[in-house]
Amino acid sequence: MKPIVELISVRKVYGSGKAKVEALRGINLRVYPGEFVAIMGPSGSGKSTCLNIIGFLDKPTSGFYVFNGIRTERLTKNQMALIRRYYLGFVFQGYNLLERTSALENVELPLIYQGVPEAERRKKALFALEKVGLKGFEDHTPAELSGGQQQRVAIARAIVTDPILLLADEPTGNLDTKRSHEIMKLLSELNRDGMTIIMVTHERSMAEYAKRIIIFQDGVIVREE
């Protein structure tokens, strides 16, 4: 089977001269369809940088990144944006919903960029909200929702386009234990339905939900479980 994500000796360097920081120092990683991968490690270990590179928000300094069989080193900013638009879904630690915008409109947003007509957009967004258990909360703005609910809206927004890869950066970082477990259960359910997920976390208990745990330290993978 073809991997969705293949990183080959990926390095990432920030800054230059004395202020040079090597965030990634040769990462090799393959993620296959249907996997649920958790990336763990202390802060500063490069796990978020790695996720940003996988999510086409950043480019490696050297090394290769093959996404779904496509070489990516020559992609332009716009092409990267189009990959994010059509193939990827993002869930962030800080939810990153648009303020003063209803849950439904937040979820519709990626579909607007895809140019989906209004009726279909609405139907898909409602379906995604239902899937994350937020039926009836369509008109609530982020301020009217709890943290857990906001993160569910963010997940609905990430999956509404049926991406082939869901990227989650500390999705439970701002939540209490109970809500965190709810969110993790939701992610595992999505994975069970076939969604490929790569998640960054620093909490062991959250990583346990994944089928595969990769441990980062000082910009290299030190262990895999």
Place this chain on the structure above:
Amino acid sequence: MIWNAFIIAIREIRRNLLRSILTSLGIVIGVSSVITMVNLGNGATKKVKEEIKSLGSNLIQIRPGKRPRHFGIREQARPFKIKDAEMIKRQICGIEAVAPVAGKQIQAIYGNRNWETLVIGSTNDYIDVSDWKIRFGRRFFEGEIRSGQAVCILGNTVYEKLFCGEYPVGKRIRLKKISFKVIGVFEKKGQSSFGADRDDFILIPIRAFHRRIAGNNYVTSIYVSIRDGYSIDRVIEDIKLLMRERRHISPYEEDDFFILDMREIVKILSRTTRVLTSFLGAIAAVSLIVGGIGIMNIMLVSVTERTKEIGIRMAIGALQRDILLQFLVEAMVLSSFGGIIGILLSIIASYWLCKILLVPFVFDIKIIILSFCFSLLIGIIFGFLPAKRAADMNPIDALRYE
């Protein structure tokens, strides 16, 4: 794609409704002042034209001197004589009436009241040429004109100032210590479009003016009205030839008099008002640009404030183009919204102002379309810099922005 950007822009504007309205206010004021100024100017032009037309387009004036090329500069030239007017009337065909005119500012006294006014010496033809109607009394008798008797007809303002409602005909007033008998009063004409009171004058026979007031026999201009059906240009040409001959101008010399016909006066006056209109419009346009800067200011603030949102949108898959378009469309929607409100406001404002200033209300769709397009253009110009700044953001940095 543009439609999407439009949807997003509308949503953004709704989210920050108060700020959006305040931002548009600059454009509202700019657009409405441009349109109102231009409308008022157009109204004034129309009024001037109508007024001059009501004088009759068959009226011409002959004046001594070279045609004035610059304001204020008048060359000395020989004045006309009464005989000139008489000869024009006798020798040129197609003439309705010819009035030799001379005038002077003089204190008029009746009883214990006095009033400084313009005393015009002319003939009965002056009454016809300028289309005056008699309110009380009568016109001059031929004999009074010929012998230059001390009789006068009052303009309505002079009558009111001196007589205060008393019946004037047969009374005597004094002009320069000379007693004149009032034989009539003209009907009121009111103000001209320049605010001058047209009823503020006294008409006396021209010979009386020469002998008793001026002490010379100068005629400072000749008014001619042309009979319907005759070519004005032709008559002007004939008068020119006659006057050259009478004033002994050799073929190599230029005219030392000039002829103004009403068409020309209309042209000069409407050019003046048009210049005034564009001047006012230009001043108002400055406020439109100030409004545009207001939009740019708010958009820059908005871009900074929404850095995180821009990051989210980029992560979700917005292209740089999408972000650029979003902010550009937002600026355009704000400015065109302001434009539309401004247009509505200006129609109301110019309607009322025209009423107050007694100027006809001219609805000019051209200026409305023009200023709407201009406001849209301002949205594009002043929206571009903020939009570009938003589009050039790096998604990761934008996402991390707090």
